Amino acid sequence: MQYALMIYAEPGYADALPDAEREAVREGFAALAADSRCVVGTALLPAETATCVRVVGGRTLMTDGPFADTKEVLGGFALIEAANLDEALELAARVPPARLGGVVEVRPVAAN
Amino acid sequence: MLEDVFRDEWGRVLASLVGYLGDFDEAEEAAQEAFAIAAQRWPVSGVPANPGAWLVTTARNRAIDRIRRQRTLAQKIHLLPVPEATVDEFDDTVIKDERLELIFTCCHPALPLDGQVALTLRALGGLETADIARAFLVSEETMKRRLSRAKVKIKATGIPFAVPDAHLLPDRLDAVLAVLYLIFNEGYSGRLDLGAEAIRLGQVLAALMPDEPEAHGLLALMMLHHARRRARFSGDDGADLVLLEDQDRSLWDHRQIAAGQAVLDRALALGGRGAYVVQAAIASLQTAERIDWSQVAELYRRLVDLTGSPVVELNRAVAIAQAGDPAAALAAVDRLDLDGYRYVHSTRGELLRRLGRHDEARAAYRRALELATSTPERRFLTRRLEEF
Numbered sequence: 360m361q362y363a364l365m366i367y368a369e370p371g372y373a374d375a376l377p378d379a380e381r382e383a384v385r386e387g388f389a390a391l392a393a394d395s396r397c398v399v400g401t402a403l404l405p406a407e408t409a410t411c412v413r414v415v416g417g418r419t420l421m422t423d424g425p426f427a428d429t430k431e432v433l434g435g436f437a438l439i440e441a442a443n444l445d446e447a448l449e450l451a452a453r454v455p456p457a458r459l460g461g462v463v464e465v466r467p468v469a470a471n
Numbered sequence: 472m473l474e475d476v477f478r479d480e481w482g483r484v485l486a487s488l489v490g491y492l493g494d495f496d497e498a499e500e501a502a503q504e505a506f507a508i509a510a511q512r513w514p515v516s517g518v519p520a521n522p523g524a525w526l527v528t529t530a531r532n533r534a535i536d537r538i539r540r541q542r543t544l545a546q547k548i549h550l551l552p553v554p555e556a557t558v559d560e561f562d563d564t565v566i567k568d569e570r571l572e573l574i575f576t577c578c579h580p581a582l583p584l585d586g587q588v589a590l591t592l593r594a595l596g597g598l599e600t601a602d603i604a605r606a607f608l609v610s611e612e613t614m615k616r617r618l619s620r621a622k623v624k625i626k627a628t629g630i631p632f633a634v635p636d637a638h639l640l641p642d643r644l645d646a647v648l649a650v651l652y653l654i655f656n657e658g659y660s661g662r663l664d665l666g667a668e669a670i671r672l673g674q675v676l677a678a679l680m681p682d683e684p685e686a687h688g689l690l691a692l693m694m695l696h697h698a699r700r701r702a703r704f705s706g707d708d709g710a711d712l713v714l715l716e717d718q719d720r721s722l723w724d725h726r727q728i729a730a731g732q733a734v735l736d737r738a739l740a741l742g743g744r745g746a747y748v749v750q751a752a753i754a755s756l757q758t759a760e761r762i763d764w765s766q767v768a769e770l771y772r773r774l775v776d777l778t779g780s781p782v783v784e785l786n787r788a789v790a791i792a793q794a795g796d797p798a799a800a801l802a803a804v805d806r807l808d809l810d811g812y813r814y815v816h817s818t819r820g821e822l823l824r825r826l827g828r829h830d831e832a833r834a835a836y837r838r839a840l841e842l843a844t845s846t847p848e849r850r851f852l853t854r855r856l857e858e859f
Binding site: 360441442443444445447448449465466467471 | 579581627628629630631633635636639
């Protein structure tokens with residue numbers, strides 16, 4: 360089955376970390392990207408770069424900033440292939456922000 | 472009689488069908504069909520030698536028939552074909568016990584807790600949805616939705632029908648034990664059937680995981696508490712709480728106490744030192760004719776180490792007082808940061824009273840009275856205050 364991992368974290372959560380820990384975060388993401396079960400995955404540029412689009416009455420409206428104004432923002436995502444939810448949850452738990460105050464939302468993709 | 476066989480077999484039959492069909496709803500439908508046929512036939516032809524195998528085989532055959540019918544229908548209307556793999560591979564002589572897989576699926580932490588509880592009672596315990604709804608004081612519709620949401624999530628998210636791998640097992644077993652204890656405690660606050668149901672489920676789990684000390688520990692704990700249930704409440708409406716020292720011990724179920732102690736011995740022999748084993752050991756000590764309160768206090772100390780809970784520390788203080796040292800007990804209570812917890816104040820009041828510090832005792836009881844939430848509690852505390 361395929362699952363989306365949506366990675367939420369406070370912007371700059373890694374900045375205050377000691378060098379070794381920041382390096383561990385970098386390695387954690389690299390390991391996920393290199394995992395054969397990872398179909399695609401990437402970090403996103405900061406939430407300030409986000410633009411929300413909606414079409415109302417034929418007019419395209421744009422607003423600056425992320426959709427939800429929360430402390431944690433969507434900072435990256437991955438699409439993974441896992442045998443079942445347990446395997447997906449284990450992979451999610453290895454995403455660095457999960458142990459650094461952030462959260463990883465795991466959702467099966469609809470095409471399964 | 473037939474009902475007992477049904478209740479005993481339901482979990483095993485359903486587990487086997489979920490494992491075989493890979494779908495909760497289809498499994499439930501097939502099981503229900505098989506049980507309905509049994510209810511018609513068995514009173515006439517007698518209960519078969521192996522009722523479980525009979526039920527599983529019958530249910531599988533019905534499910535296969537249905538799959539065939541659906542496939543024919545699908546072919547007629549040119550829909551996707553149903554895979555054939557499930558049709559020919561079953562062996563009706565050996566029915567594998569897959570209840571452990573079912574337990575871990577029902578108590579998967581990705582499901583909401585109320586869904587875990589409901590599904591465990593329905594799938595494993597064989598309780599009717601209406602009965603579960605009544606026990607949890609919600610409408611049958613609400614309970615149906617709760618069950619259906621849990622089953623949809625299992626299917627849609629790929630929650631595995633499996634016993635977790637060794638490295639996941641400790642956490643996942645904790646989740647299972649927590650669900651059973653939650654069911655038990657629902658029953659303990661007055662609805663007796665759920666207490667008995669939790670014990671039945673605990674017995675199944677302990678039998679399926681004979682080397683897990685905490686599974687035995689939880690079972691022992693539930694049995695030792697359940698054995699005292701008839702002595703715990705009094706009054707016309709049966710709603711007045713009776714404290715341990717005032718309980719009529721002739722109302723205790725001594726056979727269940729002995730059985731619970733045997734289960735506890737097993738847990739201890741397995742090296743069990745976890746929170747459920749320690750609580751069961753405390754409950755066991757409290758069934759003695761003369762309670763060894765210093766040993767109870769020592770076990771509460773271990774439980775504090777395991778849980779870090781200030782409420783457990785309060786219990787430890789009470790045991791210290793019972794062991795004859797109210798001053799040490801008061802010192803322990805005064806170290807607690809639990810000002811909004813009413814039992815801290817009633818306990819302080821009692822300890823200060825025993826130490827002859829009556830003004831302070833009255834103040835503590837008054838604070839407890841301010842925080843009291845129920846009429847029996849208020850009555851009890853008012854009586855205490857009048858005694859000075």
